[in-house]
Amino acid sequence: MSTGLEAYLREQGAPQSLSELILATADACVEIAQLVRFGAAGDLASASGAENVQGEVQKKLDILANDILLRDCAKAAGLKAMASEEMDDVVPVRDLDGEGWLLLFDPLDGSSNIDVNVSIGTIFSILPAPRTEARPAIEADFLQTGRAQAAAGYVVYGPQTTLVLTVTGAPAVFTLAADGSWTPSGATMSIPAKAKEFAINASNHRHWSEPMRAHVEGWLAGADGPRGRDFNMRWIASMVADVHRVLTRGGVFLYPWDKRMGEKAGKLRLLYEANPMTLLVERAGGASFDGKNGSILDTPVTGLHQRVSVMLGASEEIAILIEAGL
Structure with a gap:
């Protein structure tokens, strides 16, 4: 039914x-x-x-x-x-x-x-x-x-x-x-441009690139850091749940490339996870970045099980990530 x-x-x-x-x-x-x-x-x-x-x-x-x-x-x-x-x-x-x-x-x-x-x-x-x-x-x-x-x-x-x-x-x-x-449900999904929360697996901190570590540390520094305001950090380890929170109340979700991935572009699957979630986020007013080309929706597809770096959510935060080349 x-x-x-x-x-x-x-x-x-x-x-x-x-x-x-x-x-x-x-x-x-x-x-x-x-x-x-x-x-x-x-x-x-x-x-x-x-x-x-x-x-x-x-x-x-x-x-x-x-x-x-x-x-x-x-x-x-x-x-x-x-x-x-x-x-x-x-x-x-x-x-x-x-x-x-x-x-x-x-x-x-x-x-x-x-x-x-x-x-x-x-x-x-x-x-x-x-x-x-x-x-x-x-x-x-x-x-x-x-x-x-x-x-x-x-x-x-x-x-x-x-x-x-x-x-x-x-x-x-x-x-x-x-x-x-x-x-x-009658709910309207609209992601505010400015984020108050971010979702990332902090246990991978030591494996991130130096710029990514510095960026996340800036969030963690809160009002005393370069962003001048406090952020909350969340991580459920289920992309569906983490992105659902972003779509419901704002923020950003990140699963960036790290050193363990070597030549692979990222951890998450482009066709099964990143593309569908990005379409939802961008149509809710958010933005995305694949760490290389720009929007995840424009990432060239080369294989059925291709992986990609995923950053999506509040447009202001994603713009900063793109500008920093993270």
């Missing part, structure tokens, strides 16, 4: 095939929410013994969430192929032949928090499928910049289960009701 969400999609003028895919994704997340709710009781928080393409040990719930999205979203007639952070290769669903869509997702972001009952989430991105001769989709079809996204969103499984979605404009917010429907 997705009555409120269906009405929103009609208002947005979304093509029927796109609406069907978004609704299928939202329905899959309802099922995942139930699993998350009873994860510990069902031993779903424990490690599965398998590793994903990133070399990370998967929780049982990671695998189940991935399977649910693959199964439920394939029912959408306009879906041509899918790609998941948990899988090596793309999953063709229907041949490319006219209008259609490509779905990318991180089935369970922040899954290391499952066993301590901290908010986690699902992130998704929808790209237009190439209009080409009838053939199965391949990896190259997914290598589109973030600006090509037709829709993006996430579901955060917390005290409430919340869906945040953008199709054409500012992010819309829906809450999962007891009857399984998505109810519009």
Whole structure:
């Protein structure tokens, strides 16, 4: 049941095939929410013994969430192929032949928090499928910049289960009701230009570049430092939860490059995490920086599991980071 969400999609003028895919994704997340709710009781928080393409040990719930999205979203007639952070290769669903869509997702972001009952989430991105001769989709079809996204969103499984979605404009917010429907919350997501909070994993301090260390130390110095005002620092270790806070009450989220990454541009995945979250942030009035090219949405895409440095949130703070070349 997705009555409120269906009405929103009609208002947005979304093509029927796109609406069907978004609704299928939202329905899959309802099922995942139930699993998350009873994860510990069902031993779903424990490690599965398998590793994903990133070399990370998967929780049982990671695998189940991935399977649910693959199964439920394939029912959408306009879906041509899918790609998941948990899988090596793309999953063709229907041949490319006219209008259609490509779905990318991180089935369970922040899954290391499952066993301590901290908010986690699902992130998704929808790209237009190439209009080409009838053939199965391949990896190259997914290598589109973030600006090509037709829709993006996430579901955060917390005290409430919340869906945040953008199709054409500012992010819309829906809450999962007891009857399984998505109810519009009426919330307006607008990120103030000036930040009062920042989210960063301070335990990586020693690995950051010297300019990044100096910049964060300036925040920590508060009113006595170069910024002349106090900042709060937050870190949940779930991108969904950390960025949801930025979208809800402002601030910045950073996961910058550090020395351990060597030639890699960053830690987070461009297609599954950075691009969809950045689209939401920029449409809420925020900004982003990939540490090299400017906006994350303009970062050239070279691979399905490409990583990137991520800095996003309050436009004033991001402008300072860009100017400093961080």
